[in-house]
Amino acid sequence: MDFSLNEEQQLLKDSVDRFVRENYGLADRRKLVASPDGFGRDNWRIMAELGWLGAALPEAYGGTGGGPVETMVIMEGFGRGLVVEPYFASVVLGGSLILQGGTDAARREILPPLAEGRIQLAFGFAERQSRYDLFDVDTKAAKSGSGFVLSGHKGVVLHGGGADKIVVSARTAGARREKAGITLFVVDADAAGVSRRAYQTIDGLRAAEVALENVEVPADAVIGSVDGGMPLIEDAARRGIAALAAEAVGIMDTMQSLTNDYLKTRQQFGRPLGKFQALQHRMVDILIACEESRSAALIATLRLDDEDASRRDKAVAAAKVKIGQSARFIGQSAIQLHGGMGMTDEMQISHYFKRLTMIDLMFGDHAYHLKRYPAL
Structure with a gap:
């Protein structure tokens, strides 16, 4: 089998490697890690201009029509430089959730500005008691009129402190450790009732503890189906x-x-x-x-x-x-x-x-x- 990259993927690899060589010496990375954002806004803009943020997104949503291989090429290059920009949290996790589960309207609202570097996403799934069990969700989503009210806590949300929108898992039915009854919601980070405590992780990245206290979200904030988020x-x-x-x-x-x-x-x-x-x-x-x-x-x-x-x-x-x-x-x-x-x-x-x-x-x-x- 031929596992070699095609011409476009090789060009992508070359551009990522060149970016890392020119921008990610140890001293450069130290400055970025110590900055208020924990990453470079200029770097994020460059990644958007080069098309990396939309490399795995369809052209209809502002991407270039790539897929998992393009993501692999970018992430391997980022590993060589220990890149700290929120590509993984925002694009790989947040972007894939919107792409795979969002309505067409949600995709058109969120994915093009994501590809252009104008917004950042985060994914809040872990809780204090959940360890590695993704289905262990205690955060609650109660029906309220046509929408929902979210209450709970999400821990170690990668780049959650600087995200514009956070995709969170919440329980709409069932017991805490049931796989059924989990729903995904897109929550505006500055919505009433959302509080965040950001901190630096041991590897120099950023994460946040996110508290949700009676956060009201509309029905169209649901990603996928109600009770079917797992x-x-x-x-x-x-x-x-x-x-x-x-x-x-x-x-x-x-x-x-x-x-x-x-x-x-x-x-x-x-x-x-x-x-x-x-x-x-x-x-x-x-x-x-x-x-x-x-x-x-x-x-x-x-x-x-x-x-x-x-x-x-x-x-x-x-x-x-x-x-x-x-x-x-x-x-x-x-x-x-x-x-x-x-x-x-x-x-x-x-x-x-x-x-x-x-x-x-x-x-x-x-x-x-x-x-x-x-x-x-």
Whole structure:
């Protein structure tokens, strides 16, 4: 099978790689992380102008007609630079929910300004008690006239502090841990009753705790069907996992390259560390882990729209397992081979490992997906 990129996808890859090289040195990233927004507004504008924000959206909604492969290309490039702009939260998660579940009117209202970089989205699905169970939803949505009233709390909402609209899951029927009875709503971030507490995560990104206190939303704020939001949540999670896998591949590939370069220049006992056979073997193991992860991420991406649900879900879960296992091995090995300096904030390698650790935990860590795989 031919897994090579077509001409347009290769051009997209080249433009992303060039952007990262020119704008994402370690010092540049530090400034962005320390800024009030936690990312670069100018960078976000450039991404919109280059068409990246709409790369996976249909042309009818302001996109360029791409799909999961285009998202994979962008996310892998972003992983190489540890890009902090809210592409994943806003486009991959928020955008896919609107595209897959929104009415035509909702898509036309939200997706074109998203592709143009004029608005940002976030997805609030996690709660204090939910852990990795996407169906564990305690936030309530009570019918009120023709609309609904939302009350509850969402935790670790990626880039929720700066989002213009937040897609939230709320229970409209059933008990807290039932899969049925969950509905998705689009909530204006500045609506009455919405409060947000933003903070920086360990990997330098931004997240927020979002409280909903009697927030009134109209009937057309529903995404998908009432009580039928769980399939959309699971679809967004699959697309999110595939995108994170691609980002992780970019990170691990960069860690491999940085570590290899370090071993070629660091001298010990009068010769470069890379001359020691045991360390050469370790680098080979790191390279193998990188390539295995790349294959798993690619298969997960290509299976996202597979009509065979079992084959699709197994590919995504397998990618999460392989990415998590490889991330730990490559991260720990890279830190060890850099010696004590590898742990410090001054070294790029430590920032890459922090992001890999966070990726493993999102939408379930590798142990969680390994356990659920046999039942898929």
